Amino acid sequence: EPEVTQTPSHQVTQMGQEVILRCVPISNHLYFYWYRQILGQKVEFLVSFYNNEISEKSEIFDDQFSVERPDGSNFTLKIRSTKLEDSAMYFCATQTHNTAQYFGPGTRLTVT
């Protein structure tokens, strides 16, 4: 069964550094999302992406964040200058029309 994959599974970085989280969507999916979950807390929406542009973004998704799909397969989330409070699990999710969102296994980001 096709699945969403994410790399790396765990990323440790120093405050102020840039990180790129990668996601490979299910091949016929058209809508892509990033969510994050701080340990023990609710899942938070970051951004949705369709037709090579952002469809919706939350207040969390400020100028430090960006997304792109550079090669038509990978869907990336970049955090330009990480902060301690960016430490969280980051989930990529993808869907096609009228289906549920399917999630990758997540990337655990630790900012020290």
Add this chain to the structure above:
Amino acid sequence: AQTVTQSQPEMSVQEAETVTLSCTYDTSESDYYLFWYKQPPSRQMILVIRQEAYKQQNATENRFSVNFQKAAKSFSLKISDSQLGDAAMYFCAYFMDSNYQLIWGAGTKLIIKP
């Protein structure tokens, strides 16, 4: 704005018994989708079941079924014949096409007693 409420932070059930997890939501829309996701200790987010709001019939997936009450804006999950592998956080989520995002409840931790 749409909101999703899960009023039970934690539930426990004896193995092989049945348990129901509650979820209510608030929306003024008539066309939307509702989901239950399971998050085991591995933190993977796994789709359990989905319900389209326009469908009157309650969704069922093996031991998992929902009780969807559209007028009451209620969407509970029933797990029959609970198994140890069902132990996880369960999240209720709402989706509307025009919003392009899932809106999440706070989750219910399900404990299975052997």
